[in-house]
Amino acid sequence: MSEKPIKGQTKEEHCETEVKKRPAVHIFPEWCKGCGICVAFCPKQVLEMGKDQKAHVVHPEKCIECALCARRCPEFAVFVSGDSIKESKKKNGGEK
Numbered sequence: 001m002s003e004k005p006i007k008g009q010t011k012e013e014h015c016e017t018e019v020k021k022r023p024a025v026h027i028f029p030e031w032c033k034g035c036g037i038c039v040a041f042c043p044k045q046v047l048e049m050g051k052d053q054k055a056h057v058v059h060p061e062k063c064i065e066c067a068l069c070a071r072r073c074p075e076f077a078v079f080v081s082g083d084s085i086k087e088s089k090k091k092n093g094g095e096k
């Protein structure tokens with residue numbers, strides 16, 4: 001069941017809040033081979049290697065959604081929200 005917009009909030013503002021609440025980066029542990037590349041390339045120390053030899057999202061609040069981790073992972077085990085990647089491409093002039 002989805003939450004109702006807060007009083008005085010437009011439907012669009014409500015949807016925006018929903019998107020922002022979603023974690024931007026997600027690691028699929030079944031695909032992670034523990035190489036540590038994503039951890040090394042993350043400029044904000046969002047990721048860390050765990051005792052299980054898998055990468056983990058430890059500081060999601062620091063994520064700037066640059067998607068470097070997803071682009072460098074050789075196993076395609078990192079997912080950064082589609083909107084964020086689009087935004088990052090726009091900022092870099094990659095998408096017209």
Ligand code: SF4
Nearest residue numbers: 032033035036038073
């Ligand atoms: S780059 Fe990919 S395979 Fe390597 S540690 Fe990160 S998530 Fe795992």
Ligand code: SF4
Nearest residue numbers: 042063064066067069
């Ligand atoms: S999107 Fe960028 S800041 Fe966020 S975890 Fe990946 S490399 Fe780090």
